[in-house]
Amino acid sequence: MERLVQILVDAVSVGSLYALTALGIGLIFGVMRLINFAHGELITIAAYTLLALFGLPLPVMLFGAAAVAILLALVTERVAFRPLRNADPTTLLISSFAVSFFLQKLLILVVGSRLKGLDFLPVLGRQIELAGIRLQLLQIVTILVSIVLLAALTWFLRATRLGLHMRAAAEDFRMARVLGVRANRVIAVAFALSGILAAAVSCLVVVQTGVVQPRMGLQLVIIAFVGTVIGGLGSLSGAAFGGFLVGAASILLQALLPPDLRAFREAFVFIAVALILLLRPQGLIPAAGLKERV
């Protein structure tokens, strides 16, 4: 029983991380029809910011990581994506690869490609006992942080004027602009929010792994991207759900597969993904108004 609960909590916690990552990708896809692979570098840069600020008070490190990720998100939007806003999605996708590679190589040039240890918030590595079951504090914190961020994002999208503009823009950007919704503002806010989500994911991953390296973000983003696709590209709840599903499934397979099959757990995850896409090509929670951008 204890083992099962531990596995489930682990699955939910890893699923939450991927949900947050997928949500960051989904936000940008919603308003720009851009699959932003450079989202991974936002995660990476936030981790290196934690490394650079290590030793300073915790709030300074957290705000620093978030600020740098937001800034980088805004700069990439301004420099790499805004000039291509009316280009077709493939051009945008290639641009996002270019940004991703450029930032990765730049990081390698500046800080080197070696892993760097970062003992961030070691207190979260402790075990705690909840209702007689021993759990890692980090997993509980990851789940709680994800719930808080999801709730905050939902509140922002549902209850604020800008949130309404973002949802309208995600469904029919042209019509939203006809009504006076400012394209630049909506897109900049989406990028800033994706920066905040990336920074949160970054902090949690760094605590979990204890290392920082230039490719850490990309690995997360590739899996999370698969999540946004099976969830339904263009649908935020779909992105979160799909990301969660992929993350949780991979942990469950790791735990439940016979030992000699565990090495192939990713293959099982992707078989499931292929099946989902065969049965529901629009994803599990399809977007309402996925139209061509003009």
Place this chain on the structure above:
Amino acid sequence: MTASTPLLEIAGLVVRYGAITALRSIDLAVGEGEVVSIVGPNGAGKTSLLSAVAGLVKPAQGTMTFAGRRLDLVALEDVVAHGIALVPEGRHIFASLSVMENLKLGATVRRDAGAVAADMDRFFGMFPILSERRRQPAGQLSGGEQQQLAIARALLSRPRLLMLDEPSLGLAPMIVDQIYALLRTIRAQGTTILLVEQNAERVFGVSDRVFVISGGTFGLSGSAAEIKNDPRFDAAYFGVGMHAAAGGR
């Protein structure tokens, strides 16, 4: 047409999509409080004209002036703040958003929250079905209800000029009657209307002036009564050419 300066003045407007010319040197003036209709067959350039005024397409040539200001220099999202609202072809309501949220988006450029709320109450009085379904996703409304929503949304910006692109398209005749009754109400309240329709018969009762467009140019124009009774109407509508034999309606 009114003797004073027109509210909307278009001169020498040319719209091109790549190699295709959709509008060839259009001149049009719409006076304050007037209802002007543009009728013509599919592909005649009706939507291109409204799109150019709304800022959706950039003209290749020509000028557009609205209330004395150059419109062709205004960015798409600023057009509505100048007092122009568009009810596009196909309505383009936000299907996943609630009726209420769709209406709120209509008031995006307004900062007078109190007056917006009062306007919304007024529209809910005018459109009881929208009031009943204000919390439902707009995608669940029928076609006629969506058209009402699209019109109410446009009116919430308090436009000086309301542009409607084929408001009768895809709707049952009874619903179209309702939509046109609504246009008469809006007209009575003093809003200037620029209306585009394929269905010419519909517009005569509501318009001050009618322009017949074909192949990107106006073939015929005049008061609604004149155009309705003009023997050259069919030829102009079907673009046969004014001097050529008129085709059947």
